[in-house]
Amino acid sequence: MSDTETDLRKWRLPRGRHGLPRELVTRSQRERLLASVVRVTAAKGYEATTVADILEEAGVGRESFYELFEDKRDCMLAAHRILIEDLEARVRDAYAEPGEWPGRLEAAMDATLGWFAADPTTSRFTLVELGAVDTVFRSRVRSIFESFVEIVDGGLADGGPKPELHGATRLAVAAIMTTVYEQVVLGRAAELPTLRGDLSFELLVPYIGEEAATERRRRLAG
């Protein structure tokens, strides 16, 4: 594991009561449960995972679970929301670094590829197991998509080129999301960063055309 560990991955707190204020114990119980649902679901699959599995992995009692979450689905969606917020924050930070715009777009892309490559368990949970949670999969995918489009378009207005294709950003975000999804499904998340050269080319062409994107790829490789 690398320094791109998310908070969720660090949520392995000492088990049992430790004389902490009740509010803090509840908070840590919640965090333990969220970390647990990620690990268990990624390993067993969403459908096969039971609340008992989540409790055992977390070392938390059933009663506490139901004080915090309605059910397995609720717990899973809460963990998912936190992971996506973490990913979005990292992408925003990378994209906000100073420099010329294509480099910033590539930094945002690298942050995404790195996040999914860092930990196969979390990636599997975030993308694959979400598909098992009824139609919420579709609306989550859409809202993640829209928020990334908003991030990229925001930075584009700030020193980026005028895109040659009007929907260039939507194509760019779609390229990253589908590439990440396919590699994670195939169990090849760790290889994501090796795709950065080709993917950067794919992202840039609709904005600046094939010649300029090829030139940039040549410069990056050289």
Added chain:
Amino acid sequence: MQKQSSSEKGFSGALALSVPTDVGEASQRQRIIDAMIASCAEKSYRGTTITDIVGRARISRTTFYKRFEDKRACFDAAVTYCIELMEETARNAHSPGDPPAEAVRKATVAILESMAKRPAVAQLLCADATAVDPQVVERYRSAVLPALARLWKAAGEPRRSQLDPRLAFSRAQLLILNQVVADESDRLPELLPEIAYLAVAPFAGHAAALEQAHLAGGGVPG
């Protein structure tokens, strides 16, 4: 569930004489497929049960299992049906003399318009097929892309792009899915410039794709 082999006609063989069997069977099979498509749109594949399908198709479970081995076999048949529907739509959309880029643009327009009228088909192809088994998508993608490449080859035009057709295909799927999920399938034609660009760019290059995107967008009011 026992499946009846075709040699075990027994007394029902006599009954079959009075019914136009193949017509009846074909329409029954189609009813089951339509029920699968509708149920997936509403509850996703994973949320769909055999009970949902037989309820919608107004048939018995026994009849279902006579036509399909299981839920997955029925789903695969539904995907095949949707692909054939889109192929037919694409074929009818252009004339034999059209230059490849124009033919592809016209096919794109026709497919999006047809999906706008029947969003459940779009959901099945773009959401469920991906979530159920990436192999399903791979199967139809590996049929569609060579067909597109042949259009340019037949016209004697060399490939003018380093963009990846497979990635373009996945991007288009995601864009369509997002529009359908937002319950905005009637606005699918708004994606025309982007989808036309994706369909043309990997073969004829950025400049030709921009031109087709512009032409495709011309048909959208506002």
